[in-house]
Amino acid sequence: MxxxxxxxxxxxxxxxxxxxxxxxxxxxxSLPELEAYKKAHRELATLDSKIASLSGRLRDMELAVDKAEGELKLGEAKLEREERRLFAGGLSAKEAEHLRREVDMLRRQNSEAETTILELMDSREITQGEVDHHRADRDAIAAERGRLDDLIQIEWKQIDGAIARHEARKRELAPLIxxxxxxxxxxxxxxxxxxxxxxxxxxxxxxxxxxxxxxxxxxxxxxxxxxxxxxxxxxxxx
Ligand SMILES: [Zn+2]
The missing domain is CATH 1.10.287.1490 (Helix Hairpins)
Structure with missing residues (x-):
């Protein structure tokens, strides 16, 4: 007994x-830091996808600016050619009138293209600002996530040490039962x-x-x- x-x-x-x-x-x-860590992780994923989508839009805007600038360059060259022809003289009144209208139209087109380019550059600047803002947020949250990760690792190490001590005690007790x-x-x-x-x-x-x-x-x-x-x-x- x-x-x-x-x-x-x-x-x-x-x-x-x-x-x-x-x-x-x-x-x-169930460490409180774990919940905060998961939250930071989710926020980072959201920011990453926002940054990726905005960066895609930025690239599209760059291409649109390049294209518009290329077209403007061609338009300016054409305008210069037509102006030179007009000022060189030697045209019939009808030809001169036709050419003047052509020159006016080219000037209008070029001016519209310039406006378009300026607008595109403005939107690009705004979008770039948004990307920079999100990147700054991202860096801050990534740093916070790193800090939480360090804390969690320290606490886990302590907990695992305590668990190991209880396991050792269990191994001593088991043969007595x-x-x-x-x-x-x-x-x-x-x-x-x-x-x-x-x-x-x-x-x-x-x-x-x-x-x-x-x-x-x-x-x-x-x-x-x-x-x-x-x-x-x-x-x-x-
Ligand atoms: Zn009972």
């Missing part, structure tokens, strides 16, 4: 180690919210915290191992 009790006490110690490990694992997965008792413990733990064994103190089950009457306690203590009548957890008498 003494040996049995010893085994049950060790089982309760083991339960304590397992509960601590569960608590540490839970903390490992009867095999069938250990088997029952391992079967119960997953279906009992991680708590398979509790102290029976002052008639209260340490697992479900429900009371057992004096008669019920006697009945419990007679069974091998003692188990709570309410929750079926293993009970360790005081």
């Amino acid at each position: 003494m040996e049995e009790i010893r085994s049950l006490e060790d089982l309760l110690d083991l339960q304590h180690e397992d509960s601590e490990i569960d608590r540490l694992l839970d903390r490992r997965g 009867a095999e069938d008792l250990m088997e029952m413990y391992e079967q119960l733990r997953p279906i009992k919210q991680g708590v398979a064994v509790g102290r029976l103190a002052e008639g209260i089950c340490g697992g479900c915290h429900l009371a057992l009457s004096a008669a019920e306690q006697l009945q419990v203590l007679k069974s091998e191992p003692p188990r709570c009548l309410h929750c079926r957890r293993i009970l360790v008498p005081q």
Whole structure:
């Protein structure tokens, strides 16, 4: 009987180690920095896609400016040629009139092209400003994400160290516990919210915290191992 009790006490110690490990694992997965890290990560992804789409628009604008400038250059060359022909004289009145109209039209076209180019350059400048703004935000958030990552790594390292110490203690305890008792413990733990064994103190089950009457306690203590009548957890008498 003494040996049995010893085994049950060790089982309760083991339960304590397992509960601590569960608590540490839970903390490992629910650090407040983790939520902030995920948020920063999502924000970075959003900014990256905004920057990519704006950069695409910028490239299109560059091409449009280049094209318009090329066309303007051609238009200016043509205007110069036609003006030279007009001023050289030697044309009939009808030819001169026709050429003057042609020159006027070319001047109008070139002037419109210049306006278009200026407008394109303005939009390009605005878009470039947006890209710069997003990049600055991106850099700040990336730095924050890096800072959070460092914090998380430090906390995880501490938690993992603590878990390793509890695991070592478990390895010491395990050989002290009867095999069938250990088997029952391992079967119960997953279906009992991680708590398979509790102290029976002052008639209260340490697992479900429900009371057992004096008669019920006697009945419990007679069974091998003692188990709570309410929750079926293993009970360790005081
Ligand atoms: Zn119980």
